[in-house]
Amino acid sequence: MTALPLSDRARRTARRAVRRGVLPVALCAGLATAVTACGGEDPDAGTNGxxxxxxxxxxxxxxxxxxxASAVRLAGALVTQGETYKLNMRLKKTGGSGSVTSKNSTFELLRVEDALFLKADAGFWSRGTAGAKGGAPSGDTDSEAAHKLDDKYVKVPEDDPAYKQLRGFTDMNVLLxxxxxxxxxxxxxxxxxxxxxxxxxxxxxxxxxxxxxxxxxxxxxxxxxxxxxxxxxxxxxEWGRDFALAAPAKGQTVDYGSKLPRAKD
Structure with missing residues (x-):
């Protein structure tokens, strides 16, 4: 930085400042209008470094x-295999809960250890039960099954093809x-x-x-x-903020059977 010439008054001020031992402060104050800063503000002041x-x-x-970290909330859009999912999940080592929205549906997931539950409205199940290989629960028709499953938790069988994919949305380690x-x-x-x-x-x-x-x-x-x-x-x-995880009560769950319905594309 090129030094700027000082006026007689500024030089006298500087000499007095030297005698008082406050030259750096005096110069900064005197040259503030001509020079942007003598040191500049530290952008990392007060941070973790x-x-x-x-x-x-x-x-x-x-x-x-x-x-x-023991827990986190993850929210936003995730594009995988050409499909966009909107997530709003709370996750920790032992499970997770929250919502997932895809192109055609929104559903909630709850996992406690290895037990995975899915909850959705009747419209979700109506689309899914069409062409289902496992059949509707208790011999019901598709529409009757969808009504019974509306806003209820359905336990996802661990041997169901959907289990691994759905579990991934609730697994803190896998996602992060x-x-x-x-x-x-x-x-x-x-x-x-x-x-x-x-x-x-x-x-x-x-x-x-x-x-x-x-x-x-x-x-x-x-x-x-x-x-x-x-x-x-x-x-x-919400890093490290714990939250309660518990399996839904029996009155909130419905047993679909050995296989979940497969949704149409």
Whole structure:
């Protein structure tokens, strides 16, 4: 930075400041209108310090935070195998609960350990029971079965083809391990606020490999993920906030049978 000439008055002020031992403060004050700053504000002041790290180090910090987390809320859009799902799930190591919306339907999932339950309205079951291989429960017609299943929990048999896919929406480890991966050379991006929390972005391959916003406050948890190739944007919140998980009462459940209906495309 090129030094600017001082006026006689400014030089006298500086000399007096030297005698008083306050020259840096005096100069900053005297030159404030000519120079933007003498030091500049530290963008990481009051943060957890991860903003000072390299992009790779920030990613490692975020991954370590995820591995140690006991719970999280995950919400947003997820595109997989050409299908878009809107998720709003609360997850922890022993299970999860929340809603999933696809092109044709919305349903709720609840998993407690290995027991997985699905709840949806009659319209969902009406579409699904058409062409079902397992048949309607208790010999009912499709419409009668749909009415009985309306807004009830149905336990998904573990040997049903749908079990693995549906369980994946409730599995914290599966979702986070599969989603929080950036592909390509990492770089630090802008600082922003996600849900009112200060964060710093880490992007891969100039954004083509996805990007992750990591908290600058407290534990460096991931707060938002933009998946590569436009495969969805997800927000992550309520890290470590526990919630109750319990199997639904018998009066809230209906036994469909050995196989769930297969929905038409």
């Amino acid at each position: 991860v903003g000072r790290l390299s992009a790779t180090q920030i990613e490692h910090k975020a991954q370590a935070a995820v591995e140690s 391990d599969g989603l929080l991966t950036l592909n390509g050379e990492l770089a630090k991006g802008d600082r922003d606020k996600i849900g009112g929390v200060r964060a710093i972005e880490v992007s891969a391959a100039e954004g083509k490999g996805g990007s992750l916003d990591v908290s600058l406050e407290g534990t460096p948890y991931p707060l938002q993920l933009e998946r590569a190739g436009g495969a969805g944007t997800l927000t992550l919140s």
